[in-house]
Amino acid sequence: MNRRRRIYEGKAKILFEGPEPGTLVQYFKDDATAGNGAKHDVIDGKGVLNNRISEFIFSKLNGLGIPTHFIRRINMREQLIKEVEIIPLEIIVRNVAAGSLVKRLGLEPGTQLPRSIIEFCYKDDALNDPMVSEEHITAFGWATPQELDDIMSLAIRVNDFLSGLFMGVGIQLVDFKIEVGRLYEGDMMRIVLADEISPDNCRLWDIKTRNKLDKDRFREDLGGLVDAYREVAQRLGILVEAENALTTGPRLVQ
Ligand SMILES: Nc1ncnc2c1ncn2[C@@H]1O[C@H](COP(=O)(O)OP(=O)(O)OP(=O)(O)O)[C@@H](O)[C@H]1O
Numbered sequence: 380m381n382r383r384r385r386i387y388e389g390k391a392k393i394l395f396e397g398p399e400p401g402t403l404v405q406y407f408k409d410d411a412t413a414g415n416g417a418k419h420d421v422i423d424g425k426g427v428l429n430n431r432i433s434e435f436i437f438s439k440l441n442g443l444g445i446p447t448h449f450i451r452r453i454n455m456r457e458q459l460i461k462e463v464e465i466i467p468l469e470i471i472v473r474n475v476a477a478g479s480l481v482k483r484l485g486l487e488p489g490t491q492l493p494r495s496i497i498e499f500c501y502k503d504d505a506l507n508d509p510m511v512s513e514e515h516i517t518a519f520g521w522a523t524p525q526e527l528d529d530i531m532s533l534a535i536r537v538n539d540f541l542s543g544l545f546m547g548v549g550i551q552l553v554d555f556k557i558e559v560g561r562l563y564e565g566d567m568m569r570i571v572l573a574d575e576i577s578p579d580n581c582r583l584w585d586i587k588t589r590n591k592l593d594k595d596r597f598r599e600d601l602g603g604l605v606d607a608y609r610e611v612a613q614r615l616g617i618l619v620e621a622e623n624a625l626t627t628g629p630r631l632v633q
């Protein structure tokens with residue numbers, strides 16, 4: 380057997396060449412990073428949980444007609460995806476004040492925002508992913524005005540779906556980050572959701588206890604990251620509680 384060709388290794392995932400042209404295999408690592416890699420740790424079991432949580436969310440989005448790159452999960456750590464041309468933006472949707480918005484505007488963390496706010500950062504590690512406006516995006520040609528419209532409506536649809544999904548299991552969706560790409564099908568091109576949606580790129584607060592169930596546990600040295608991610612998976616019905624209680628590592632429902 381030949382070794383698969385490694386296309387890209389990032390901080391949290393590895394992309395391998397897929398079995399057919401136009402496909403990739405996305406492998407979820409256990410690495411956790413924050414502050415653009417300034418802080419790094421390996422957290423046993425994180426990749427397995429993110430693979431499952433992201434699979435769950437992307438499958439539901441596909442089912443709702445929201446286009447994504449996701450095809451199917453292959454195993455505990457890998458999923459088959461459609462290769463896209465990534466648009467070099469991080470698209471952040473905020474419902475409640477937290478993180479960099481709190482610092483920038485001096486807001487009280489947890490303040491409900493007057494409406495959902497979309498922000499864009501230019502994906503460039505060397506520049507620390509600076510925040511940019513729609514003007515920069517269209518002027519520098521990172522996306523066309525039409526693409527930007529599609530990206531914003533996609534982001535809003537994802538926010539509406541995710542807010543309801545998490546609300547239903549007692550979790551507040553504070554904010555999240557997505558990536559999108561261009562998918563070419565014949566002579567057609569459309570914008571689809573790419574990368575992952577997991578507690579690594581969402582802020583998720585328990586509605587009753589206000590506990591953080593996301594990567595802020597790592598950023599803020601709160602500990603218990605895998606337990607928090609497992610809690611999210613359990614509430615979404617991805618992990619069965621009784622089964623999970625018997626094991627130390629994540630036990631997955633087949
Ligand atoms: N369907 C896709 N086709 C092509 N590339 C993709 C697709 N989905 C995600 N990617 C890219 O794969 C990489 C995933 O790796 P990872 O999330 O570990 O990267 P990272 O360290 O966060 O770095 P960065 O996101 O800045 O490139 C990202 O660069 C992401 O943009």
Ligand SMILES: [Mg+2]
Binds near residue numbers: 389391574
């Ligand atoms: Mg990433």
